[in-house]
Amino acid sequence: MDEQDGDVNRALMLDGNAAGGMLYDLFTAEMTAAPTECASCGRTGEIGTLLAFTQAPGLVLRCPSCENTVVRIVRTGEFTYLDARGAVYLRIAR
Numbered sequence: 001m002d003e004q005d006g007d008v009n010r011a012l013m014l015d016g017n018a019a020g021g022m023l024y025d026l027f028t029a030e031m032t033a034a035p036t037e038c039a040s041c042g043r044t045g046e047i048g049t050l051l052a053f054t055q056a057p058g059l060v061l062r063c064p065s066c067e068n069t070v071v072r073i074v075r076t077g078e079f080t081y082l083d084a085r086g087a088v089y090l091r092i093a094r
């Protein structure tokens with residue numbers, strides 16, 4: 001990734017709190033304060049501190065330390081696809 005790509009990415013990025021509504025719909029729980037661990041670098045932090053990209057066809061949450069994709073969520077007319085393989089865990093309150 002060159003310098004210009006980085007600028008474009010920064011321009012498209014929101015913080016994870018902006019994704020709170022979509023996450024609430026999916027998990028029926030407040031998720032922005034939920035802890036998660038990056039599977040790439042081991043950073044732990046609240047989901048709300050991840051970098052959110054909402055201009056994609058879905059929602060992409062990236063680690064602010066290493067920019068690993070932690071969570072991807074894509075909604076179609078009928079289904080929601082959740083890819084959380086970039087996270088060691090997401091801790092969801094019961």
Ligand SMILES: [Zn+2]
Nearest residue numbers: 038041063066
């Ligand atoms: Zn990371």
